[in-house]
């Protein structure tokens with residue numbers, strides 16, 4: 001071979017190697033196109049499919065889907081990279097597939113793809129080509145499939161039994177009161193002309209940060225039995241007023257801020273890591289490695305290279321997973337250490353306590369409410385329940401705890417992370433949207449205040465702030481406040497209606513998926529087995545013809561018709577039009593937990609302070625739809641103190657107002 005031949009040959013060979021995956025991908029695309037050609041939809045480009053429209057359409061992902069539905073109808077197909085989707089937009093058809101099909105679809109998300117799957121708890125964006133990994137059973141409940149999912153769902157159930165939910169109430173109220181105390185203090189300081197410092201204006205707070213802090217504390221404590229805002233987990237302990245920086249929740253405000261912190265080598269708090277985990281999976285968080293997903297046959301190789309040389313977005317994603325994993329591992333190890341044979345007596349008593357998943361959960365909540373600083377897992381926490389059930393079952397040689405009995409450490413870890421991640425941002429976003437809507441609808445806020453004042457036990461007077469923000473963190477006047485019971489929560493019909501309406505207009509889980517297990521027919525069209533069905537909850541929630549005044553915030557449409565001020569004429573004209581928690585066997589397992597928490601937090605907040613949109617807060621709200629739907633730049637409100645502390649002191653006037661409203 002001459003030198004010239006060699007010089008020409010090497011680049012040509014290289015070109016061949018690079019071209020081959022492209023050719024394979026194009027051939028696959030042609031085959032897929034033929035399979036779905038009878039379903040209407042936008043014309044895809046080679047390799048990227050409809051990804052560009054998806055990412056750049058005005059109104060983002062949701063605006064794009066809305067436009068396609070208007071143009072092509074209720075059943076459409078589109079392609080994102082190499083993945084073909086079928087969107088089901090008709091409410092009957094959507095509910096039907098949610099109820100009939102047992103599995104969520106494995107999907108492809110660039111960043112998930114590139115991290116070697118070392119943490120599969122929330123891999124919503126599952127596996128594209130690496131079918132072998134599909135059989136791995138280290139999924140969290142959200143992505144588990146078939147019989148493994150059925151067993152897991154049964155193992156999760158005790159954590160959401162009515163008695164367990166009752167047990168969580170003290171914890172939820174404690175965190176709600178801590179938030180109420182912090183905000184009351186800020187409102188009072190602003191009214192007195194103080195506070196603010198060099199940061200945001202006095203009395204202005206970013207709601208998403210505050211809500212993230214609360215929901216992480218609740219779900220983290222319920223999941224693991226430890227205080228997740230504690231400095232030990234990288235939290236600041238107390239949020240800085242209107243915080244926009246530091247290790248507190250303010251650090252979670254934007255992807256840009258997280259990336260900056262990552263570049264400067266700052267370790268994230270657990271709250272930030274959870275937020276980063278979600279943000280780096282959003283389609284808008286584009287890793288420079290993302291292109292690899294368009295060439296599925298190259299992925300296995302590229303995954304290794306990308307994991308070794310990540311760009312900042314991917315690096316942040318990997319870092320967030322590492323933080324979550326470290327916390328889980330630490331706690332499971334602590335559990336094991338405290339449940340060695342030497343400590344059998346504690347194991348046995350705990351086993352008895354967790355036998356029905358009730359008393360033990362109440363114990364955990366009580367321990368949390370008492371500010372327990374146990375280094376390990378509190379008995380009755382979700383992790384404690386799972387580990388104890390497994391230990392007990394192994395001691396007894398299998399039997400009644402069936403599903404939990406065979407779980408490995410890694411599988412339990414995946415469940416706890418799923419609990420944390422599925423339960424944290426969704427609820428925080430729901431609360432943030434509710435506050436935004438109330439701040440922009442003063443008449444609804446007034447009615448809510450009236451209801452809350454009529455029913456909630458009064459708040460204790462504010463205590464003088466202790467050094468180091470202790471009062472904010474620990475009680476904020478909460479120590480002496482009477483607890484908010486489940487019985488009282490049941491009376492808060494308008495509060496629930498506000499949350500339902502917020503979940504309708506801004507569903508945090510804006511879509512869910514199902515995978516067809518065999519060929520089926522939807523709306524007269526043949527859908528092949530293995531199809532990924534996209535069920536756009538956001539779209540169902542604002543459909544013309546189904547919802548009267550679909551874009552208007554009218555909580556009274558969710559009030560029972562016999563309640564004064566209800567508006568049955570605004571109720572949906574379709575029984576399956578409101579699905580914020582999905583439907584069927586895969587419906588959100590935590591929905592009651594979420595609603596209980598959201599009602600507790602919202603009612604305490606409204607009892608504590610009044611709020612209006614801060615000057616400069618964009619209206620209408622700019623949202624971003626990634627894995628969840630979230631406000632793009634948070635929500636800023638201005639706080640002012642309530643006329644009085646709220647509660648029964650104003651009950652008579654409030655009750656009268658509620659009746660009139």
Ligand code: HEM
Nearest residue numbers: 142422423426427430509512581582583586587588590594
């Ligand atoms: C406002 C808050 C929440 C919203 C809007 C929400 C929404 C959803 C939706 C839409 C699904 C998919 C349902 C389907 O495909 O039919 C889901 C699944 C799930 N959610 Fe939630 N969720 C919330 C809070 C929570 C909480 C607090 C937890 C746990 C503590 C949780 C745990 C889960 C789990 C584990 C699944 C998967 C269930 C399965 O596949 O069997 N969620 N959620």
